Amino acid sequence: MSRMTIDDLRRVLVECAGEADGEALTADRQDRDFEEFGYDSLALMETAARIEAEYGVRVPEERMAELRTPREVLDLVNDALVRTS
Amino acid sequence: MSEGVYVTGIGLLAPNGSGLEQHWAATLAGRSGIATLSRFDVSRYPVRLAGQVDDFDAARHLPSRLLPQTDISTQLALVAADWALADAEIDEGFFADYDTGVVTSNATGGFEFTHREFRKLWTRGSAAVSVYESFAWFYAVNTGQISIRNQFRGPSSALVAEQAGGLDAIGHARRTIRRGTPMVVTGGVDSALDPWGWVAQIASGRLSTATDAHRAYRPFDVDACGYVPGEGGAILVLETASAAAARGARQVYGEIAGYATTFDPPPGSPRPPGLRRAAESALADAGLTPDQVDVVFADASGVPELDRAEAAAISGLFGPFAVPVTAPKALTGRMYSGGGPVDVADALLSIRDGVIPPTPGTAEVPEDYRIDLVRGVPRHHEVTTALVLARGRWGFNSAVVVRAVPGPRTPAPRRPRQPQERT
Incomplete structure (x- = not known):
């Protein structure tokens, strides 16, 4: 399984919860809080389910709720992908 | 008050x-x-x-x-x-x-x-x-x-x-x-x-x-x-x-002057259905008598026995052929919870424009229904007060009375307004 990129995460978020409010999620904005993009806890729960289906990486709901930024999600997913490869 | x-x-x-x-x-x-x-x-x-x-x-x-x-x-x-x-x-x-x-x-x-x-x-x-x-x-x-x-x-x-x-x-x-x-x-x-x-x-x-x-x-x-x-x-x-x-509202379509709701007795009960009582109570709530109502927007089920029951409620309350009755929802189908509010909107526009929309499609009403159903074409008629009825399966009956507000009539739209978009 290849790494999850910021573009992958943006696509999954849009599929799960719609386009971000305001500025789009891009690499230079990956340290912003999800709240700034308008993504709430339900949007992230939905995203976690989609990540598990696509990448086989399970992100428990409680863990997902602690992740504040896109970079934190990508790091968690890609670390798990490296460990299982 | x-x-x-x-x-x-x-x-x-x-x-x-x-x-x-x-x-x-x-x-x-x-x-x-x-x-x-x-x-x-x-x-x-x-x-x-x-x-x-x-x-x-x-x-x-x-x-x-x-x-x-x-x-x-x-x-x-x-x-x-x-x-x-x-x-x-x-x-x-x-x-x-x-x-x-x-x-x-x-x-x-x-x-x-x-x-x-x-x-x-x-x-x-x-x-x-x-x-x-x-x-x-x-x-x-x-x-x-x-x-x-x-x-x-x-x-x-x-x-x-x-x-x-x-x-x-x-x-x-x-x-x-x-x-x-x-x-x-x-x-x-x-x-x-x-x-x-x-x-x-x-x-x-x-x-x-x-x-x-x-x-x-x-x-x-x-x-x-x-x-x-x-x-x-x-x-x-x-x-x-x-x-x-x-706030200087640009328009007042009318007043929600009365409202009541009743529930039907169980099937087999000798008591009558609750629709007439809902209508009576809504009029009482508005402080009006039946002769002050200019039009009834009927529930208009389309199921013959329910039509008959509603006609009996209307002719019983108002007298035979005493008030115009209409059901423009025949053009939209029944919109469930949306049906009553759309009828209220239509009733308010009847007040604004002095016209009662017809019940399309309906040609012949059984004589013993004893209602004056507006058919064919709109009926131009000053409307000050309208009664709107709605029934729901399993026994729900509701009635709303809308009334023109005192003062100058609501002007017709100043311009053809397309619904505004906002995202």
């Missing part, structure tokens, strides 16, 4: 017109929104005709973030609320957030959304089901989403009473205003035109199996054969007379 509760904005999406004026023009011209249901192949279903809001593209009206979490019924309700607020020209910040409430009705929930998620559950397992299913199916979701989108944080609620609930919402919104919330957004919107929603509706046994769109839903006709379901509804802005005056 309580202060008057005024209707100052209307947002409406119906199968024969998206937008209040579009719908009203179609209603007066007799243009129907009933056609073969096109959302899926209905050729093998016993019921094939529906009133669909065909030109609706939610993505044009609502932010992308709302689309994955809302059923089409909620999307229609959010847009109707946007249009009602734009029509009322409620400026952001005029009312404090806790001084604004939302009271809506819904009868069928989010069928299409839930059907899609069930399909995922059966084919891909529970992890594939959208987290938004947790609320997207729910009767109260329209109230919640309208509240969130517009920051209306005052007393809010949802009422469910099958096809009578839309009038109950308006009645409860009036009560909410009288308890101290100066502005409340209210009404009802429904849609259940996916295959699951469709069979659920067919199961009532009340739907018309006719295939001729012009003859399928003919309430009060000698050949009445059930009803055609529709989708859509209306959202109204209600506010106190003093709030409307303080």
